[in-house]
Amino acid sequence: MRESIGHQLCPDLGIELRPMVAGDFAMLHGWLSDPGVSHWWDSPPPTVAQVSAKYEPRLAGSEPVSCLIACEKGRPFGLLQWYWLEDFPDHPGSAFVAGKWVAVDLLIGAPADRVRGLGRTMLRLWRTVLFAEYPEVVGVAIDPAATNLQAIAAYRRAGFVEIGRSRDPETDESCLIMVCHRDGTSDQMATGPYPPDSAH
Numbered sequence: 001m002r003e004s005i006g007h008q009l010c011p012d013l014g015i016e017l018r019p020m021v022a023g024d025f026a027m028l029h030g031w032l033s034d035p036g037v038s039h040w041w042d043s044p045p046p047t048v049a050q051v052s053a054k055y056e057p058r059l060a061g062s063e064p065v066s067c068l069i070a071c072e073k074g075r076p077f078g079l080l081q082w083y084w085l086e087d088f089p090d091h092p093g094s095a096f097v098a099g100k101w102v103a104v105d106l107l108i109g110a111p112a113d114r115v116r117g118l119g120r121t122m123l124r125l126w127r128t129v130l131f132a133e134y135p136e137v138v139g140v141a142i143d144p145a146a147t148n149l150q151a152i153a154a155y156r157r158a159g160f161v162e163i164g165r166s167r168d169p170e171t172d173e174s175c176l177i178m179v180c181h182r183d184g185t186s187d188q189m190a191t192g193p194y195p196p197d198s199a200h
Contacts, residue, residue: 014072014073015070015071015072015118015121015122015125016070016071016074017068017069017070017071017080017122017125017126017129018068018069018071019066019067019068019069020055020058020059020067020068020069020079021059022052022056022059024069024076025048025051025052025055026048027076027109028051028055028079029045029046029047029048029051030109031078031079031107031109031110032045032046032051032107033045034109034110034111036111036114037107037108037109040107040145040148040151041107055067058081064083064084064087065081065082065083066081066082066083067079067080067081068080068081068082068126070106070118070122072118076109077108077109077110077113077118078106078107078108078109078113078118078119078122079106079107079109080104080105080106080122080123080126081104081105081106082102082103082104082105082126082130082140083102083103084100084101084102084103085097085101085102085103085141086100086101088103090169091103091141091143091169092143092166092167092168092169092175092177093141093142093143093166093177093179095164095166096141096163096164096166096177096179097138097139097141097179099138100136100137100138101137101138101139101140101141101179102130102134102137102139102140102141103140103141103142103143104123104126104140104141104142105142106119106122106123114150117154117157119151119154119158120154120155120157120158123154123155123158124158124159127140127158127159127180131182137182138181138182139179139180139181139182140160140179140180141177141178141179142155142160142178142179143166143168143175143176143177143178144175144176144178145168145173145174145175145176146165146173146174146175146176147173147174152176152178155178156178158180159180160178160179160180161178161179161180162176162177162178163177163178163179164176164177165177
């Protein structure tokens with residue numbers, strides 16, 4: 001497994017990203033049990049044991065997914081996980097891009113935090129660090145559910161643009177493929193009225 005991005009901080013906003021540890025599993029279980037998260041992630045929500053079984057291999061490095069916890073002034077508020085698309089050929093984005101691309105998933109745990117723009121802030125911070133630490137990365141792909149309008153709006157604000165539609169292999173639901181290139185060709189910040197950021 002490739003090395004993960006380590007602890008990163010955005011001092012002006014008090015936002016930091018740190019590697020997930022086993023002690024975060026109970027907190028993550030609580031987030032995944034919230035209806036606003038489980039609707040888009042795991043429904044029905046997983047048990048604590050299932051969360052541990054899923055994420056322990058990732059922390060151990062035996063599964064190629066890097067997991068980060070986002071914090072605001074030390075308070076955890078979200079999860080961001082990323083991986084190389086070439087390691088997951090079944091990912092919907094794999095049919096749209098080729099080469100050294102990564103994919104990302106994220107969630108915001110508490111309902112009150114989903115209306116504050118934290119999702120796009122953590123995404124921008126992570127993306128900036130990713131491009132700096134991994135010069136071979138061409139771009140980033142994300143695949144929100146086509147009905148998750150709040151997530152789509154947040155990703156547009158973070159500089160992602162839609163390049164196609166596909167189906168989630170796990171749920172068979174329609175999803176959008178949104179990308180952001182390193183060279184900024186897709187980094188066109190959308191304007192206009194948008195709903196608040198969502199859990200996805």
